[in-house]
Amino acid sequence: MCNVFSLKEIFSSVGMRIAIKKVYEILNEKRLVFMTIQLKEELKTLDQKHFLHPTTSIEQQQTQGPAAIFIEGNGIYLKDIEGNIYIDGMSSLWNVNIGHGRKEIAEVAKEQISTLAFSSCFASFSNEPAIRLATKIASLTPGDLNTVFFTSGGSESNDTAIKLARHYWLLKGQPERQKIISRTHSYHGVAMGATSATGLQAFRDFTNSHAPDFHYVYSESVRNLRETIEALGPETVAAFISEPVQGAGGVNIPQKDYFKEVRKICDEYGILFIADEVITGFGRTGKFFGMEHYGVVPDMMSFAKGVSSGYVQLGGVAISETIHQDLCELSKGTLMHGYTYSGHALACQVGLKNIEILEQENLVENAANMGDAMLEGFRALQEKYSFIGRVRTLGLLGAIELVKSRETGELFETALSPIFVQETMKRGLILRTVTYDQDTVVFSPPLILSRVELDEMLRILDETFEHIRKTIVEKNI
Numbered sequence: 001m002c003n004v005f006s007l008k009e010i011f012s013s014v015g016m017r018i019a020i021k022k023v024y025e026i027l028n029e030k031r032l033v034f035m036t037i038q039l040k041e042e043l044k045t046l047d048q049k050h051f052l053h054p055t056t057s058i059e060q061q062q063t064q065g066p067a068a069i070f071i072e073g074n075g076i077y078l079k080d081i082e083g084n085i086y087i088d089g090m091s092s093l094w095n096v097n098i099g100h101g102r103k104e105i106a107e108v109a110k111e112q113i114s115t116l117a118f119s120s121c122f123a124s125f126s127n128e129p130a131i132r133l134a135t136k137i138a139s140l141t142p143g144d145l146n147t148v149f150f151t152s153g154g155s156e157s158n159d160t161a162i163k164l165a166r167h168y169w170l171l172k173g174q175p176e177r178q179k180i181i182s183r184t185h186s187y188h189g190v191a192m193g194a195t196s197a198t199g200l201q202a203f204r205d206f207t208n209s210h211a212p213d214f215h216y217v218y219s220e221s222v223r224n225l226r227e228t229i230e231a232l233g234p235e236t237v238a239a240f241i242s243e244p245v246q247g248a249g250g251v252n253i254p255q256k257d258y259f260k261e262v263r264k265i266c267d268e269y270g271i272l273f274i275a276d277e278v279i280t281g282f283g284r285t286g287k288f289f290g291m292e293h294y295g296v297v298p299d300m301m302s303f304a305k306g307v308s309s310g311y312v313q314l315g316g317v318a319i320s321e322t323i324h325q326d327l328c329e330l331s332k333g334t335l336m337h338g339y340t341y342s343g344h345a346l347a348c349q350v351g352l353k354n355i356e357i358l359e360q361e362n363l364v365e366n367a368a369n370m371g372d373a374m375l376e377g378f379r380a381l382q383e384k385y386s387f388i389g390r391v392r393t394l395g396l397l398g399a400i401e402l403v404k405s406r407e408t409g410e411l412f413e414t415a416l417s418p419i420f421v422q423e424t425m426k427r428g429l430i431l432r433t434v435t436y437d438q439d440t441v442v443f444s445p446p447l448i449l450s451r452v453e454l455d456e457m458l459r460i461l462d463e464t465f466e467h468i469r470k471t472i473v474e475k476n477i
């Protein structure tokens with residue numbers, strides 16, 4: 001007798017229920033994929049029409065749309081709208097030192113916003129987070145850098161340092177000291193003063209009208225610094241500004257004695273020394289501040305990025321007690337420099353929590369240890385691939401140079417590093433390149449990086465180098 005099931009019986013059978021559930025799941029997944037594609041297309045079109053991106057090829061954005069639209073961050077990882085997960089090998093813009101998605105920061109921010117998000121710090125108004133953060137930073141900075149002016153980022157910090165230096169000389173009765181000297185390959189930001197101090201020519205060529213009184217010395221030449229000061233007239237030089245390790249210029253780590261020599265020359269000619277610690281500050285190099293590697297105390301130190309790990313916009317300048325004392329004695333009337341957000345209560349409270357995390361989790365020490373391990377990893381890759389030139393790290397700031405010939409340092413006709421980082425991105429690792437006079441891949445992973453995560457980074461690098469060797473280098477493209 002043939003067995004005829006009623007519909008009710010069919011749908012109530014366990015096997016059938018599972019099958020139907022599966023069909024629903026697949027349909028749902030397809031619907032989600034479809035919705036994601038639709039959303040991505042919509043955002044791409046809106047991005048192209050309405051969002052003028054910072055430091056971006058407009059041509060590339062207009063033809064291809066955003067390279068990724070991120071929706072989530074967790075630890076060293078970022079997730080894009082399509083669900084792809086990447087290691088954020090640059091801490092985004094050298095800044096997310098404590099990693100993404102920290103709930104402790106979210107809680108502190110929520111609390112501060114509900115209590116006091118913002119109030120003015122002009123005309124000597126104040127707030128507790130700003131006072132506490134200034135005090136905390138004073139306790140961390142080397143030497144007598146004990147007073148802090150707050151900004152919202154690195155460019156504002158460097159403009160502030162430059163203006164404070166010039167103002168200082170006005171107060172000291174040396175108004176002719178206006179000139180600022182910086183180094184080739186340096187990057188100090190994009191505000192008018194910061195752009196003018198930037199030694200990477202391409203940033204200055206963005207416009208053809210430049211601020212006066214900025215001068216550049218060959219990157220690591222102490223002799224050139226002295227000659228330049230002599231040629232300009234020492235009595236006309238207000239300050240020398242330098243990153244402890246140049247970031248955007250290629251992670252250039254100076255010789256051990258370089259800054260000692262710089263300090264000596266500055267002292268000899270009475271010139272202020274400004275350290276731009278925007279990248280190197282707050283643990284990046286395995287010490288709290290980059291200058292600590294060189295045993296030198298600058299007169300001013302600009303900072304940003306790692307002070308809040310990018311959770312809010314924050315920066316500042318720490319000035320020496322000597323400068324502060326002079327300001328206190330000589331300044332009459334109002335200090336005519338201040339940003340609306342100088343001493344922003346929310347930003348400062350987040351900064352405090354960020355520093356607490358750096359300290360409690362020993363992230364500065366971790367940066368030093370992982371930086372050493374990263375260098376070992378780079379050296380192993382260097383042994384394996386002949387087109388890797390010099391490699392270097394200082395803490396979790398690193399670089400791998402790509403060269404056609406190690407012996408002569410000759411570069412490939414077409415830079416390899418941009419192709420390389422596209423390929424690492426396909427494999428789940430975001431990196432960045434420097435191609436001004438070089439062909440370099442740079443690294444700046446979050447300071448929370450674990451050994452397992454570092455190994456995963458190195459594995460992706462190895463796989464990508466192998467791919468580049470086979471598809472480009474061996475084919476002599």
Ligand code: PMP
Nearest residue numbers: 153154155187188189247278279
């Ligand atoms: N100085 C240095 C050393 C930097 O690396 C940067 C930013 N990459 C800046 C200043 C400028 O900072 P911001 O982009 O926050 O203005």
